[in-house]
Amino acid sequence: MSKIVLGDSRNPENYPANVALTITSPPYFCDKDYESDYSFNDYRELLRSVFQNVAHSTLEGGKICINIADIAAFSKVSGRVEEYIGISRDLQDWFREWDCFLLARTVWSKDDPWVNSQHVAYHDKIPATYVRQLPSFEYIWTYYKNTPARKDVGPITDYLSKEDWKRWVSSVWSIRSVRSNNDHAAKFPEELVRRLVLLYSVPGDLVLDPFCGSGTTPVVAYKNRREYFGIERDAGYFELIHKNLEKVENSLERDFVPPPKYKQNKIF
Numbered sequence: 501m502s503k504i505v506l507g508d509s510r511n512p513e514n515y516p517a518n519v520a521l522t523i524t525s526p527p528y529f530c531d532k533d534y535e536s537d538y539s540f541n542d543y544r545e546l547l548r549s550v551f552q553n554v555a556h557s558t559l560e561g562g563k564i565c566i567n568i569a570d571i572a573a574f575s576k577v578s579g580r581v582e583e584y585i586g587i588s589r590d591l592q593d594w595f596r597e598w599d600c601f602l603l604a605r606t607v608w609s610k611d612d613p614w615v616n617s618q619h620v621a622y623h624d625k626i627p628a629t630y631v632r633q634l635p636s637f638e639y640i641w642t643y644y645k646n647t648p649a650r651k652d653v654g655p656i657t658d659y660l661s662k663e664d665w666k667r668w669v670s671s672v673w674s675i676r677s678v679r680s681n682n683d684h685a686a687k688f689p690e691e692l693v694r695r696l697v698l699l700y701s702v703p704g705d706l707v708l709d710p711f712c713g714s715g716t717t718p719v720v721a722y723k724n725r726r727e728y729f730g731i732e733r734d735a736g737y738f739e740l741i742h743k744n745l746e747k748v749e750n751s752l753e754r755d756f757v758p759p760p761k762y763k764q765n766k767i768f
């Protein structure tokens with residue numbers, strides 16, 4: 501059932517049914533090569549059509565996790581220095597039309613941004629009080645389809661240990677961003693995806709990423725014994741996804757993921 505499609509995620513025909521969990525990071529409209537053909541209107545339309553397709557493919561009680569940061573290049577649209585927070589608000593309005601509702605807001609706290617940013621500087625040509633902050637965080641918005649509770653799964657205690665639950669139920673996660681972006685310009689960290697996979701799906705579930713990039717979501721889904729479905733329009737990245745999947749599929753890296761009741765010696 502696991503599959504990667506080379507194609508456009510705006511096309512509803514590229515989607516599977518019965519998706520239990522989507523974990524994705526769309527383009528941010530921040531001048532990356534892979535989004536250079538989108539105007540701001542195209543960009544909003546892209547997000548609206550892709551997430552409508554995702555909502556329609558999601559099963560009752562399924563979850564949709566969207567990792568996004570506020571747009572860095574909005575000054576290109578408004579002509580002035582201006583922070584823009586509208587996309588996250590648009591997402592919530594759109595999802596409500598498709599019977600999907602916000603369950604959780606997670607803040608992913610990253611490294612200090614001034615270390616490698618060209619957008620802020622400290623020198624004697626900058627007037628005092630003109631200080632821009634760079635976002636050292638991103639969001640993960642988690643929506644549920646129709647109902648937050650799935651009827652086809654057992655209790656949380658069968659799947660998630662109390663230790664993990666305690667660590668991850670707090671809504672600020674500190675995770676270093678990916679350092680080696682030499683094969684793809686904007687990968688999210690495996691640890692971010694792993695937590696979402698373990699919190700919001702069970703083994704055997706189908707996990708989707710409609711902006712698949714280098715394949716982080718399928719790789720983590722595979723390692724944790726979930727099925728995966730990825731959509732990516734760039735042929736080079738499509739090959740990269742297969743290369744990254746081959747690496748884990750040909751290794752013994754697939755985690756056993758014992759349910760907590762094994763750990764509590766109820767079985768062994």
Ligand SMILES: C[S@@+](CC[C@H](N)C(=O)[O-])C[C@H]1O[C@@H](n2cnc3c(N)ncnc32)[C@H](O)[C@@H]1O
Pocket residue numbers: 507508509510524525526527528534535546684686687688689710711712713714715716717731732733734737
């Ligand atoms: C932010 S990156 C995702 C990176 C991914 N999370 C990872 O860890 O590698 C967004 C990806 O969406 C892809 N993309 C952009 N527009 C698309 C479309 N209409 N259909 C499918 N993929 C698209 C880009 O080529 C890019 O690889």
